Amino acid sequence: MSGFFHQPSKALDPESEKWLPPGFKEKMVTHAVKENIDRKRFSIDEVQYFNDTPLFSWVELNINEICNRKCPFCPRSGSYPNQNIHMDIGIAESIAFQLDSLQFGGTVNISGTGEPMLSKGIKEIVSKFGSRKISIEIVTNGDRLRPSNIEDLYEAGLSQLVVSMYDGPHQIEKFHKLFEEAGIDSSLYTLRDRWYNEDEDYGLIYTNRAGSLEQDLKNSQSRPCYYPAYALYIDWNGDVLLCCQDMYNRTVKFANVTEKSIIDIWMDPELSKFRKELHAGERKTSPCSNCNANGMVFGSNHSKAWDKISGND
Ligand SMILES: C[S@@+](CC[C@H](N)C(=O)[O-])C[C@H]1O[C@@H](n2cnc3c(N)ncnc32)[C@H](O)[C@@H]1O
Ligand code: SF4
Numbered sequence: 001m002s003g004f005f006h007q008p009s010k011a012l013d014p015e016s017e018k019w020l021p022p023g024f025k026e027k028m029v030t031h032a033v034k035e036n037i038d039r040k041r042f043s044i045d046e047v048q049y050f051n052d053t054p055l056f057s058w059v060e061l062n063i064n065e066i067c068n069r070k071c072p073f074c075p076r077s078g079s080y081p082n083q084n085i086h087m088d089i090g091i092a093e094s095i096a097f098q099l100d101s102l103q104f105g106g107t108v109n110i111s112g113t114g115e116p117m118l119s120k121g122i123k124e125i126v127s128k129f130g131s132r133k134i135s136i137e138i139v140t141n142g143d144r145l146r147p148s149n150i151e152d153l154y155e156a157g158l159s160q161l162v163v164s165m166y167d168g169p170h171q172i173e174k175f176h177k178l179f180e181e182a183g184i185d186s187s188l189y190t191l192r193d194r195w196y197n198e199d200e201d202y203g204l205i206y207t208n209r210a211g212s213l214e215q216d217l218k219n220s221q222s223r224p225c226y227y228p229a230y231a232l233y234i235d236w237n238g239d240v241l242l243c244c245q246d247m248y249n250r251t252v253k254f255a256n257v258t259e260k261s262i263i264d265i266w267m268d269p270e271l272s273k274f275r276k277e278l279h280a281g282e283r284k285t286s287p288c289s290n291c292n293a294n295g296m297v298f299g300s301n302h303s304k305a306w307d308k309i310s311g312n313d
């Protein structure tokens with residue numbers, strides 16, 4: 001992994017153009033960010049259908065409300081509460097069961113508002129998906145990783161661990177050693193350099209988390225957003241939210257996966273209204289009206305597929 005920023009020394013290739021924000025400037029994206037996007041693109045951007053409906057290809061789970069850090073770019077640096085709340089294993093099992101019955105071929109990503117490795121039940125949650133051969137990833141700040149728990153997670157069926165390195169380049173060797181000790185091949189984990197300062201957007205595709213952080217909205221208000229076309233976000237209690245960017249404010253909640261089937265929630269006309277507006281580049285409804293997220297990194301195929309079935313093509 002190289003630890004410096006993507007420098008546009010020549011014309012952008014068409015693939016990159018799709019996901020770089022308007023007003024792209026140098027020092028916007030690290031190589032690690034780009035490599036992780038490239039790793040996921042093939043799987044995320046393939047559209048799977050369920051009874052003629054484009055299915056999500058990415059499911060993000062928030063499994064807890066607790067973190068051991070307060071990173072400056074995260075709403076946890078402000079007043080967001082730190083709470084010892086965790087997803088019930090039964091909810092995870094119900095989600096895995098439903099995804100299995102949909103023959104879901106995408107990826108489940110455990111990330112969310114907190115630090116997943118602080119949930120004692122994480123191995124069991126992973127196994128609910130892994131045992132059904134559903135691709136499952138974890139995004140972590142890495143602080144709680146040890147060779148033994150790394151080994152346990154892969155044994156439970158984990159497909160990929162994505163580590164956010166916030167402290168500095170010395171962490172690269174440390175994490176490689178941990179994974180080596182656990183006997184995990186380098187293709188099965190990703191280290192992302194995120195130790196940069198504010199001028200360098202902290203090494204992130206930095207967003208205001210749909211209005212949770214103060215940031216310039218720039219030209220984002222006329223920018224399409226594809227998140228609700230391809231991604232399903234499920235909160236720790238089973239609530240389905242509009243998208244991962246709104247995970248701190250929870251402005252728009254659809255139903256709960258324990259009360260309504262995932263596929264019925266996904267086909268909710270209210271959710272399709274968001275898709276339609278966002279496909280047309282209209283971020284007019286809250287929380288989109290307060291959001292500066294890129295929104296076009298993944299999901300253009302899904303957004304087109306939704307547009308087609310809604311009769312706009
Ligand atoms: C909220 S964290 C949760 C997982 C874990 N605690 C971690 O930090 O990796 C998920 C991802 O969001 C990133 N992130 C946090 N705040 C962000 C922001 N304002 N804009 C973009 N990405 C952000 C983190 O760097 C991390 O990769
Ligand atoms: S980015 Fe991750 S590690 Fe940092 S405060 Fe937020 S949830 Fe915690």
Ligand code: SF4
Pocket residue numbers: 210225226227228242243244245246278283287288289291292293295
């Ligand atoms: S515009 Fe922002 S808030 Fe709206 S769906 Fe996209 S990412 Fe979420």
